[in-house]
Amino acid sequence: MKKIFLFLPLLWILAFSACQQDKEASLTDLTLNFTADFAEDPLVMYGRTYAYPNSTDFRLQLFQFYISDVYLIKSDGTAGPKVLDVALVSFGGVQSESEAAQGVSVVLKDVPVGQYSGIRLGLGVDPVLNKTQPGDYRVDHPLSTNYWLMSNSYVFSKIEGNADTDGSGNFNAEVTLHVGGDNNYREKTFPQPIELRAGQPNSLGFSVDLRRMLVDDTGKFLNFAMMTQIHSDQSPWAVFISDNFMEAISMRK
Amino acid sequence: MRSIIFLALFLASCSKGSPGVDCTACEETDVIEGAYMPEYVNLELPAWAPEPLEVEDNPLTRQGIALGRRLFFDPLLSSDGTVSCASCHDPAKSFTDGAAISTGVEGRTGTRSAMALVNLAFHSNGFFWDGRSPDLESQVLIPITDTREMNTSPEQVMEKLRRHGDYPRLFREAFGIGRKSEMSFEQLSKAIAQFERSLTSFNSRFDRVVWLNEGWFTDAEERGRQLFFIEPFVQIDNHPGCSHCHLSPLFMDNAYRNNGLDSVGTLEQFSDPGLGGFNGRPFDRGKFKVTTLRNIALTAPYMHDGRFETLEEVLDNYAKGGHGVVNEDANILPFRLDEQQKADLIAFLHTLTDTSFVNNPAFQKPVP
Numbered sequence: 308m309k310k311i312f313l314f315l316p317l318l319w320i321l322a323f324s325a326c327q328q329d330k331e332a333s334l335t336d337l338t339l340n341f342t343a344d345f346a347e348d349p350l351v352m353y354g355r356t357y358a359y360p361n362s363t364d365f366r367l368q369l370f371q372f373y374i375s376d377v378y379l380i381k382s383d384g385t386a387g388p389k390v391l392d393v394a395l396v397s398f399g400g401v402q403s404e405s406e407a408a409q410g411v412s413v414v415l416k417d418v419p420v421g422q423y424s425g426i427r428l429g430l431g432v433d434p435v436l437n438k439t440q441p442g443d444y445r446v447d448h449p450l451s452t453n454y455w456l457m458s459n460s461y462v463f464s465k466i467e468g469n470a471d472t473d474g475s476g477n478f479n480a481e482v483t484l485h486v487g488g489d490n491n492y493r494e495k496t497f498p499q500p501i502e503l504r505a506g507q508p509n510s511l512g513f514s515v516d517l518r519r520m521l522v523d524d525t526g527k528f529l530n531f532a533m534m535t536q537i538h539s540d541q542s543p544w545a546v547f548i549s550d551n552f553m554e555a556i557s558m559r560k
Numbered sequence: 561m562r563s564i565i566f567l568a569l570f571l572a573s574c575s576k577g578s579p580g581v582d583c584t585a586c587e588e589t590d591v592i593e594g595a596y597m598p599e600y601v602n603l604e605l606p607a608w609a610p611e612p613l614e615v616e617d618n619p620l621t622r623q624g625i626a627l628g629r630r631l632f633f634d635p636l637l638s639s640d641g642t643v644s645c646a647s648c649h650d651p652a653k654s655f656t657d658g659a660a661i662s663t664g665v666e667g668r669t670g671t672r673s674a675m676a677l678v679n680l681a682f683h684s685n686g687f688f689w690d691g692r693s694p695d696l697e698s699q700v701l702i703p704i705t706d707t708r709e710m711n712t713s714p715e716q717v718m719e720k721l722r723r724h725g726d727y728p729r730l731f732r733e734a735f736g737i738g739r740k741s742e743m744s745f746e747q748l749s750k751a752i753a754q755f756e757r758s759l760t761s762f763n764s765r766f767d768r769v770v771w772l773n774e775g776w777f778t779d780a781e782e783r784g785r786q787l788f789f790i791e792p793f794v795q796i797d798n799h800p801g802c803s804h805c806h807l808s809p810l811f812m813d814n815a816y817r818n819n820g821l822d823s824v825g826t827l828e829q830f831s832d833p834g835l836g837g838f839n840g841r842p843f844d845r846g847k848f849k850v851t852t853l854r855n856i857a858l859t860a861p862y863m864h865d866g867r868f869e870t871l872e873e874v875l876d877n878y879a880k881g882g883h884g885v886v887n888e889d890a891n892i893l894p895f896r897l898d899e900q901q902k903a904d905l906i907a908f909l910h911t912l913t914d915t916s917f918v919n920n921p922a923f924q925k926p927v928p
Contacts, residue, residue, distance in 0.1 A: 368890050402842075402843050402844075442607060442609055452807065452813055456803070468890055469890060481891075483890050
């Protein structure tokens with residue numbers, strides 16, 4: 308019930324804005340397309356092995372992360388329209404190179420057209436939304452799952468797979484890296500001229516280098532021979548991954 | 561699938577009186593008398609439940625749910641009048657049948673275990689162990705036509721229902737039709753789906769203790785709860801990790817996973833390929849629907865083929881940590897629990913039993 312009441316004012320606003328402006332001319336769709344790589348290679352689940360520091364081979368089962376609180380940046384550098392509350396970007400279904408090339412798309416409806424100087428993504432679930440719980444959402448909403456009851460936080464990102472740490476050919480190190488908690492939320496602004504026009508497809512491409520999330524510029528890396536699980540917001544390695552995420556994600560040309 | 565349903569509709573609506581119906585005085589007998597006053601209802605859900613999926617073309621009504629309930633418990637939906645949905649989905653067992661493999665008409669057996677029907681309104685990613693049915697409405701056709709289950713056809717079922725003393729009136733009350741010839745399998749499917757969506761369970765001891773602060777867990781249950789949910793700061797070897805997949809509040813995650821049951825050399829070798837058998841994707845072979853643990857103490861035997869008789873066996877198997885098959889979920893890790901800890905975890909699983917669900921008068925076989 309409470310949900311319906313919350314929704315009503317929203318509908319009013321939508322209805323109003325739709326009447327007041329010429330929707331056709333002033334709003335458009337914007338697709339955010341995400342692709343993932345592991346260093347130079349496209350990231351696919353299961354079917355491919357990636358070389359990792361310390362003579363380790365790594366195979367993926369799941370890579371996913373939330374983006375939230377997405378704003379376009381106006382030409383004067385201030386925040387423009389908010390274009391997205393939250394979305395889950397999951398590469399879990401990417402099982403072939405063609406699927407990897409296709410990437411994962413988030414389609415934003417009714418974005419104001421215009422000239423912008425950039426876009427800002429929240430990496431993770433922003434602190435306001437992170438106070439909510441799955442029970443607040445419909446089951447097909449991205450925030451209806453991936454919740455840590457014990458930490459009162461969504462799991463912002465998951466990296467899961469298997470590692471062969473001793474060159475034996477057995478991938479018996481089961482890697483499950485789960486990062487969440489407000490302390491691990493990050494925001495990144497991508498300065499880049501963006502022109503959104505009505506009546507044409509508008510798309511922005513982002514790519515994420517998963518290796519860069521686990522290995523930093525100094526060569527420091529998460530050693531699967533020592534550690535395969537991160538399931539706590541307070542782990543320094545969770546912070547390591549969150550900091551690295553800022554560098555691992557970039558805008559495709 | 562859809563086309564079959566539409567075909568049935570088409571047949572039903574074009575024939576003057578349906579095939580096989582005694583139609584000597586069709587014009588008079590075809591008309592259904594009675595009122596059509598649908599009462600729209602919302603599922604009554606506690607604050608901690610997520611919102612169920614919206615089904616625009618099949619809103620819940622009191623009359624639709626009542627018709628669906630009547631149909632669900634009616635063996636008339638099988639070829640020889642012996643098997644109803646409830647034969648394999650018994651409310652007392654959280655809508656399972658207590659057998660490893662279900663038995664349909666003439667003692668015929670299938671290959672899988674009947675699934676619990678709990679909180680189906682929240683299932684957003686397909687039905688069946690392999691996910692091959694996209695929604696509850698289209699799911700209904702499958703057991704009715706499966707030769708090992710109810711072994712009949714939409715036409716045969718609808719013919720019996722049109723001739724029945726009560727059903728024409730019940731269909732009218734639910735869907736406003738004016739003639740028996742307008743009764744359709746699509747309406748039948750919608751009514752059963754409505755009844756299934758009404759089967760919600762959020763009143764276990766777990767719910768009352770955790771969200772309503774009513775009562776306490778016993779010491780054993782509380783230790784079991786810690787084991788079920790705990791995310792240790794440091795890596796430990798008694799971390800069963802159940803909540804990675806069976807996560808609160810639904811105790812499932814609308815996903816398909818390989819939870820490490822079978823030791824196979826290659827993915828081709830799964831005796832039941834599960835999701836991969838349906839969608840044809842090699843790395844999805846051996847993945848099955850993550851089922852809810854709500855009312856799990858009532859639904860033995862366990863897993864898609866009912867291979868485990870008890871929750872102890874389930875735990876012992878999870879503790880082995882799988883077999884290293886390539887698509888075995890990375891969250892399946894070996895763990896060590898002593899006898900006390902095992903008993904604690906099982907005590908916790910019993911707190912997910914909702915007796916008000918299994919005893920809910922609205923979910924029992926209706927007295928016609």
